[in-house]
Amino acid sequence: MRKNLNPDGTLVSEYINGSEHALEVLIKRHQQRLYSFIYSKVQDRDITEDIFQDTFIKVIRTLKKGNYNEEGKFLPWVMRISQNLIIDHFRKSNRMPSFKNTDEFDIFSVLSDGNLNAEKKLIKEQIYSDVKLLVEELPEDQKEVLIMRMYKDMSFKEISENTGVSINTALGRMRYALINLRKIIEKNKIILVN
Structure with a gap:
Protein backbone atom coordinates (compact mmCIF):
# COMPACT_ATOMS: atom_id res chain seq x y z
CA MET A 1 0.00 0.00 0.00
CA SER A 93 -37.66 16.99 -0.10
CA ASN A 94 -40.08 14.90 1.99
CA ARG A 95 -38.76 11.65 0.62
CA MET A 96 -37.63 10.29 3.92
CA PRO A 97 -39.72 8.46 6.47
CA SER A 98 -39.52 9.92 9.96
CA PHE A 99 -39.31 7.66 12.94
CA LYS A 100 -41.21 8.81 16.01
CA ASN A 101 -39.74 7.55 19.25
CA THR A 102 -42.78 6.15 21.04
CA ASP A 103 -43.17 3.38 23.58
CA GLU A 104 -44.03 1.00 20.75
CA PHE A 105 -41.02 2.14 18.75
CA ASP A 106 -38.60 -0.67 18.09
CA ILE A 107 -35.35 0.45 16.49
CA PHE A 108 -34.94 -2.94 14.81
CA SER A 109 -38.34 -2.84 13.11
CA VAL A 110 -36.86 -0.06 11.01
CA LEU A 111 -33.97 -2.30 10.04
CA SER A 112 -35.91 -5.35 8.96
CA ASP A 113 -37.74 -4.07 5.86
CA GLY A 114 -36.43 -5.97 2.88
CA ASN A 115 -37.89 -3.63 0.23
CA LEU A 116 -35.85 -0.51 0.89
CA ASN A 117 -35.52 2.22 -1.67
CA ALA A 118 -32.29 4.26 -1.83
CA GLU A 119 -33.33 6.83 0.78
CA LYS A 120 -34.65 4.28 3.25
CA LYS A 121 -31.54 2.16 2.69
CA LEU A 122 -29.43 5.19 3.58
CA ILE A 123 -31.45 5.77 6.75
CA LYS A 124 -31.07 2.09 7.58
CA GLU A 125 -27.29 2.32 7.13
CA GLN A 126 -27.14 5.49 9.24
CA ILE A 127 -29.26 3.98 12.03
CA TYR A 128 -27.26 0.76 11.90
CA SER A 129 -23.97 2.62 12.30
CA ASP A 130 -25.41 4.84 15.07
CA VAL A 131 -26.88 1.82 16.84
CA LYS A 132 -23.63 -0.13 16.55
CA LEU A 133 -21.84 2.66 18.41
CA LEU A 134 -24.56 2.83 21.04
CA VAL A 135 -24.57 -0.95 21.54
CA GLU A 136 -21.04 -0.51 22.93
CA GLU A 137 -22.56 1.37 25.89
CA LEU A 138 -24.72 -1.60 26.95
CA PRO A 139 -23.76 -3.92 29.82
CA GLU A 140 -21.66 -6.85 28.54
CA ASP A 141 -24.31 -9.59 28.94
CA GLN A 142 -27.00 -7.52 27.13
CA LYS A 143 -24.57 -6.47 24.40
CA GLU A 144 -23.58 -10.10 23.79
CA VAL A 145 -27.20 -11.26 23.32
CA LEU A 146 -28.12 -8.26 21.18
CA ILE A 147 -25.11 -8.72 18.85
CA MET A 148 -25.83 -12.44 18.47
CA ARG A 149 -29.49 -11.77 17.71
CA MET A 150 -29.30 -8.65 15.54
CA TYR A 151 -25.93 -8.87 13.81
CA LYS A 152 -25.32 -12.63 13.70
CA ASP A 153 -28.99 -13.53 13.19
CA MET A 154 -28.90 -16.30 15.82
CA SER A 155 -32.06 -17.76 17.33
CA PHE A 156 -32.67 -17.46 21.09
CA LYS A 157 -32.10 -21.23 21.30
CA GLU A 158 -28.65 -20.80 19.69
CA ILE A 159 -27.91 -17.80 21.93
CA SER A 160 -28.90 -19.88 24.97
CA GLU A 161 -26.55 -22.70 23.89
CA ASN A 162 -23.69 -20.30 23.15
CA THR A 163 -23.94 -18.29 26.36
CA GLY A 164 -24.85 -21.12 28.73
CA VAL A 165 -27.99 -19.36 29.99
CA SER A 166 -31.64 -20.37 29.66
CA ILE A 167 -33.75 -19.14 26.72
CA ASN A 168 -35.78 -17.05 29.18
CA THR A 169 -32.61 -15.36 30.47
CA ALA A 170 -31.48 -14.66 26.89
CA LEU A 171 -34.93 -13.19 26.09
CA GLY A 172 -34.79 -11.08 29.25
CA ARG A 173 -31.34 -9.76 28.38
CA MET A 174 -32.53 -8.89 24.89
CA ARG A 175 -35.53 -7.05 26.33
CA TYR A 176 -33.33 -5.08 28.74
CA ALA A 177 -30.86 -4.38 25.94
CA LEU A 178 -33.66 -2.83 23.84
CA ILE A 179 -34.98 -0.81 26.81
CA ASN A 180 -31.47 0.49 27.60
CA LEU A 181 -30.80 1.14 23.93
CA ARG A 182 -33.96 3.24 23.72
CA LYS A 183 -32.79 5.25 26.76
CA ILE A 184 -29.37 5.77 25.18
CA ILE A 185 -31.02 6.76 21.88
CA GLU A 186 -33.21 9.33 23.64
CA LYS A 187 -30.22 10.67 25.56
CA ASN A 188 -28.22 11.01 22.33
CA LYS A 189 -31.22 12.29 20.31
CA ILE A 190 -30.38 9.80 17.54
CA ILE A 191 -33.86 9.40 16.08
CA LEU A 192 -34.68 11.64 13.18
CA VAL A 193 -38.09 13.16 13.81
CA ASN A 194 -39.83 15.76 11.65
Whole structure:
Protein backbone atom coordinates (compact mmCIF):
# COMPACT_ATOMS: atom_id res chain seq x y z
CA MET A 1 0.00 0.00 0.00
CA ARG A 2 1.48 3.36 -1.07
CA LYS A 3 1.93 5.74 1.84
CA ASN A 4 0.67 9.31 1.42
CA LEU A 5 3.41 11.93 1.65
CA ASN A 6 1.48 13.71 4.39
CA PRO A 7 -1.05 11.84 6.52
CA ASP A 8 -4.51 13.43 6.75
CA GLY A 9 -3.95 14.32 10.41
CA THR A 10 -0.81 16.33 9.54
CA LEU A 11 -2.64 18.19 6.77
CA VAL A 12 -5.56 18.95 9.13
CA SER A 13 -3.10 20.43 11.66
CA GLU A 14 -1.37 22.44 8.94
CA TYR A 15 -4.73 23.82 7.76
CA ILE A 16 -5.78 24.72 11.32
CA ASN A 17 -2.45 26.55 11.61
CA GLY A 18 -3.20 28.63 8.52
CA SER A 19 -2.11 26.57 5.49
CA GLU A 20 -4.87 26.84 2.83
CA HIS A 21 -2.77 24.57 0.61
CA ALA A 22 -3.13 21.72 3.14
CA LEU A 23 -6.91 21.87 2.74
CA GLU A 24 -6.60 21.78 -1.07
CA VAL A 25 -4.49 18.63 -0.79
CA LEU A 26 -7.07 17.02 1.54
CA ILE A 27 -9.97 17.89 -0.79
CA LYS A 28 -8.12 16.60 -3.87
CA ARG A 29 -7.08 13.44 -2.05
CA HIS A 30 -10.66 12.48 -1.07
CA GLN A 31 -12.67 14.22 -3.80
CA GLN A 32 -13.29 11.19 -6.01
CA ARG A 33 -14.30 8.83 -3.22
CA LEU A 34 -16.57 11.36 -1.53
CA TYR A 35 -18.16 12.49 -4.81
CA SER A 36 -18.85 8.86 -5.82
CA PHE A 37 -20.31 8.10 -2.39
CA ILE A 38 -22.70 11.09 -2.54
CA TYR A 39 -23.69 10.38 -6.15
CA SER A 40 -24.41 6.71 -5.34
CA LYS A 41 -27.02 7.90 -2.83
CA VAL A 42 -28.69 10.84 -4.63
CA GLN A 43 -28.23 9.82 -8.31
CA ASP A 44 -28.14 13.45 -9.45
CA ARG A 45 -25.01 15.39 -10.47
CA ASP A 46 -26.23 18.85 -9.42
CA ILE A 47 -27.39 17.68 -5.99
CA THR A 48 -24.14 15.71 -5.60
CA GLU A 49 -22.15 18.87 -6.38
CA ASP A 50 -24.19 20.90 -3.84
CA ILE A 51 -23.80 18.30 -1.09
CA PHE A 52 -20.09 17.93 -1.88
CA GLN A 53 -19.61 21.71 -1.51
CA ASP A 54 -21.73 21.84 1.65
CA THR A 55 -19.71 18.97 3.14
CA PHE A 56 -16.47 20.90 2.78
CA ILE A 57 -18.05 24.14 4.00
CA LYS A 58 -19.01 22.23 7.16
CA VAL A 59 -15.56 20.65 7.38
CA ILE A 60 -13.91 24.09 7.11
CA ARG A 61 -16.23 25.63 9.73
CA THR A 62 -15.63 22.76 12.15
CA LEU A 63 -11.86 22.92 11.67
CA LYS A 64 -11.81 26.72 12.06
CA LYS A 65 -13.80 26.50 15.30
CA GLY A 66 -11.27 23.98 16.59
CA ASN A 67 -13.99 21.35 17.06
CA TYR A 68 -12.23 18.58 15.13
CA ASN A 69 -10.93 15.76 17.30
CA GLU A 70 -11.17 12.64 15.13
CA GLU A 71 -7.56 11.56 15.50
CA GLY A 72 -6.41 10.15 12.18
CA LYS A 73 -9.95 9.45 10.99
CA PHE A 74 -10.45 12.38 8.64
CA LEU A 75 -12.14 10.51 5.75
CA PRO A 76 -14.73 8.62 7.87
CA TRP A 77 -15.53 11.91 9.62
CA VAL A 78 -16.02 13.71 6.27
CA MET A 79 -18.14 10.81 4.98
CA ARG A 80 -20.37 11.06 8.07
CA ILE A 81 -20.85 14.79 7.46
CA SER A 82 -21.83 14.14 3.83
CA GLN A 83 -24.15 11.30 4.87
CA ASN A 84 -25.94 13.61 7.33
CA LEU A 85 -26.29 16.24 4.58
CA ILE A 86 -27.72 13.61 2.23
CA ILE A 87 -30.27 12.66 4.91
CA ASP A 88 -31.10 16.37 5.38
CA HIS A 89 -31.60 16.67 1.61
CA PHE A 90 -34.05 13.75 1.56
CA ARG A 91 -35.85 15.05 4.63
CA LYS A 92 -36.28 18.52 3.06
CA SER A 93 -37.66 16.99 -0.10
CA ASN A 94 -40.08 14.90 1.99
CA ARG A 95 -38.76 11.65 0.62
CA MET A 96 -37.63 10.29 3.92
CA PRO A 97 -39.72 8.46 6.47
CA SER A 98 -39.52 9.92 9.96
CA PHE A 99 -39.31 7.66 12.94
CA LYS A 100 -41.21 8.81 16.01
CA ASN A 101 -39.74 7.55 19.25
CA THR A 102 -42.78 6.15 21.04
CA ASP A 103 -43.17 3.38 23.58
CA GLU A 104 -44.03 1.00 20.75
CA PHE A 105 -41.02 2.14 18.75
CA ASP A 106 -38.60 -0.67 18.09
CA ILE A 107 -35.35 0.45 16.49
CA PHE A 108 -34.94 -2.94 14.81
CA SER A 109 -38.34 -2.84 13.11
CA VAL A 110 -36.86 -0.06 11.01
CA LEU A 111 -33.97 -2.30 10.04
CA SER A 112 -35.91 -5.35 8.96
CA ASP A 113 -37.74 -4.07 5.86
CA GLY A 114 -36.43 -5.97 2.88
CA ASN A 115 -37.89 -3.63 0.23
CA LEU A 116 -35.85 -0.51 0.89
CA ASN A 117 -35.52 2.22 -1.67
CA ALA A 118 -32.29 4.26 -1.83
CA GLU A 119 -33.33 6.83 0.78
CA LYS A 120 -34.65 4.28 3.25
CA LYS A 121 -31.54 2.16 2.69
CA LEU A 122 -29.43 5.19 3.58
CA ILE A 123 -31.45 5.77 6.75
CA LYS A 124 -31.07 2.09 7.58
CA GLU A 125 -27.29 2.32 7.13
CA GLN A 126 -27.14 5.49 9.24
CA ILE A 127 -29.26 3.98 12.03
CA TYR A 128 -27.26 0.76 11.90
CA SER A 129 -23.97 2.62 12.30
CA ASP A 130 -25.41 4.84 15.07
CA VAL A 131 -26.88 1.82 16.84
CA LYS A 132 -23.63 -0.13 16.55
CA LEU A 133 -21.84 2.66 18.41
CA LEU A 134 -24.56 2.83 21.04
CA VAL A 135 -24.57 -0.95 21.54
CA GLU A 136 -21.04 -0.51 22.93
CA GLU A 137 -22.56 1.37 25.89
CA LEU A 138 -24.72 -1.60 26.95
CA PRO A 139 -23.76 -3.92 29.82
CA GLU A 140 -21.66 -6.85 28.54
CA ASP A 141 -24.31 -9.59 28.94
CA GLN A 142 -27.00 -7.52 27.13
CA LYS A 143 -24.57 -6.47 24.40
CA GLU A 144 -23.58 -10.10 23.79
CA VAL A 145 -27.20 -11.26 23.32
CA LEU A 146 -28.12 -8.26 21.18
CA ILE A 147 -25.11 -8.72 18.85
CA MET A 148 -25.83 -12.44 18.47
CA ARG A 149 -29.49 -11.77 17.71
CA MET A 150 -29.30 -8.65 15.54
CA TYR A 151 -25.93 -8.87 13.81
CA LYS A 152 -25.32 -12.63 13.70
CA ASP A 153 -28.99 -13.53 13.19
CA MET A 154 -28.90 -16.30 15.82
CA SER A 155 -32.06 -17.76 17.33
CA PHE A 156 -32.67 -17.46 21.09
CA LYS A 157 -32.10 -21.23 21.30
CA GLU A 158 -28.65 -20.80 19.69
CA ILE A 159 -27.91 -17.80 21.93
CA SER A 160 -28.90 -19.88 24.97
CA GLU A 161 -26.55 -22.70 23.89
CA ASN A 162 -23.69 -20.30 23.15
CA THR A 163 -23.94 -18.29 26.36
CA GLY A 164 -24.85 -21.12 28.73
CA VAL A 165 -27.99 -19.36 29.99
CA SER A 166 -31.64 -20.37 29.66
CA ILE A 167 -33.75 -19.14 26.72
CA ASN A 168 -35.78 -17.05 29.18
CA THR A 169 -32.61 -15.36 30.47
CA ALA A 170 -31.48 -14.66 26.89
CA LEU A 171 -34.93 -13.19 26.09
CA GLY A 172 -34.79 -11.08 29.25
CA ARG A 173 -31.34 -9.76 28.38
CA MET A 174 -32.53 -8.89 24.89
CA ARG A 175 -35.53 -7.05 26.33
CA TYR A 176 -33.33 -5.08 28.74
CA ALA A 177 -30.86 -4.38 25.94
CA LEU A 178 -33.66 -2.83 23.84
CA ILE A 179 -34.98 -0.81 26.81
CA ASN A 180 -31.47 0.49 27.60
CA LEU A 181 -30.80 1.14 23.93
CA ARG A 182 -33.96 3.24 23.72
CA LYS A 183 -32.79 5.25 26.76
CA ILE A 184 -29.37 5.77 25.18
CA ILE A 185 -31.02 6.76 21.88
CA GLU A 186 -33.21 9.33 23.64
CA LYS A 187 -30.22 10.67 25.56
CA ASN A 188 -28.22 11.01 22.33
CA LYS A 189 -31.22 12.29 20.31
CA ILE A 190 -30.38 9.80 17.54
CA ILE A 191 -33.86 9.40 16.08
CA LEU A 192 -34.68 11.64 13.18
CA VAL A 193 -38.09 13.16 13.81
CA ASN A 194 -39.83 15.76 11.65
